[in-house]
Amino acid sequence: MILLSCQVSEDLADLLEQYFCELEHSPWMLIRMEEETYFRLVGYFDNHPQAEKDWRYLRSRFTVLPEITEKKEVDEESWINRYRESFRPWSCRGLHWIPLWMRDTVDVPVGEAVIFIEPGLAFGTGDHPTTRLCTYRMLDFIDSRNGEISDCSVVDAGTGSGILALSAARLGFGSVFGFDIDPNAIQVCAKNLTLNQLEGQVKYRQGGVEDCLKGKRVDLVLANIESDILCRNSSELIEAIKPGGVLVLGGIFSCDIDSVFGHFLGSGEQLGIRFTIDCREEGDWWDLALRSLV
Known part of the structure; x- marks a missing residue:
């Protein structure tokens, strides 16, 4: 599996997010870097030709995208761990959404509603x-x-x-x-x-x-x-x-x-x-x- 990655500004991340949401499936994800004002754009692909093809197309749509700063082969476990970095628990007025892999690490008040999620x-x-x-x-x-x-x-x-x-x-x-x-x-x-x-x-x-x-x-x-x-x-x-x-x-x-x-x-x-x-x-x-x- 091939990983491509680069740093993008918050404004560019908003535009990319809108575009990705309109796709039925996307190999790309945006990860907010904690305590930073930028995002990391990350894509995972089956092979080098597919990675290069998708990157060229994305850059044709968003010409202000910077150069790729990370390109490497990764194993499935690394891909899963990076994928999971983009999801965090969320709570509002007694409702809690918790990624499945965090179910044993997040405390929820007794009697409040919990949904465990495996987004795929x-x-x-x-x-x-x-x-x-x-x-x-x-x-x-x-x-x-x-x-x-x-x-x-x-x-x-x-x-x-x-x-x-x-x-x-x-x-x-x-x-x-x-x-x-x-x-x-x-x-x-x-x-x-x-x-x-x-x-x-x-x-x-x-x-x-x-x-x-x-x-x-x-x-x-x-x-x-x-x-x-x-x-x-x-x-x-x-x-x-x-x-x-x-x-x-x-x-x-x-x-x-x-x-x-x-x-x-x-x-x-x-x-x-x-x-x-x-x-x-x-x-x-x-x-x-x-x-x-x-």
Whole structure:
């Protein structure tokens, strides 16, 4: 296995992160260096020709990328250890996400919700701002119902590793459904479902928005998907929420927030569905929360 690596600025890391999130699979990862203001871009490849081909293509997309500063052959154990460096535990308001390899080293207060995660190649480990933004909204929804959510339903659209759906089940939602167009993501979801002993509490399906939301009306939709896909499926997403329900749109880069906001506002008007709408930001990423009016 071949490792390529170089140092990148925080601004460049934001652009690369957006690009990587739009890929079905990527050999690249960004590792934030502790107590530093820069990131390390790391890629792993099966052989030298593939490494050189991918690097040339990435540099054609991002011409400001510096020269590779590290290029070497590594064994599988080294690759796994470096891969794991990019994931850290995360906690918010009594919900904890812990990488599987850290389950014996992280203390969690008794009675609080824990999800252990083995992300594999799927997107969505809690280490990304868009996943966290969706989680804040889910916790807000729970607070708005005074914790009474056993009869509430939630859909995790673009589920990735399944972490949002798993969290919803652990927190007590009565009906939880997640889907992703990537078959590899659904395989990872199934493993994480078993890992967290939540079999029977979450249903996963491979497919896109149009197919998987057809005929569904739920209390909460968490759609952590790229902006163009959100806009392309705006009608299906809006119509999937019950009166009084909430649609959360994640995966919106800062430069796209105005266009996505306007698009969904227009879609709501065309459908004759009234809702309030607000947004939040974390770094260069934004979300939108649409609350359907009864």
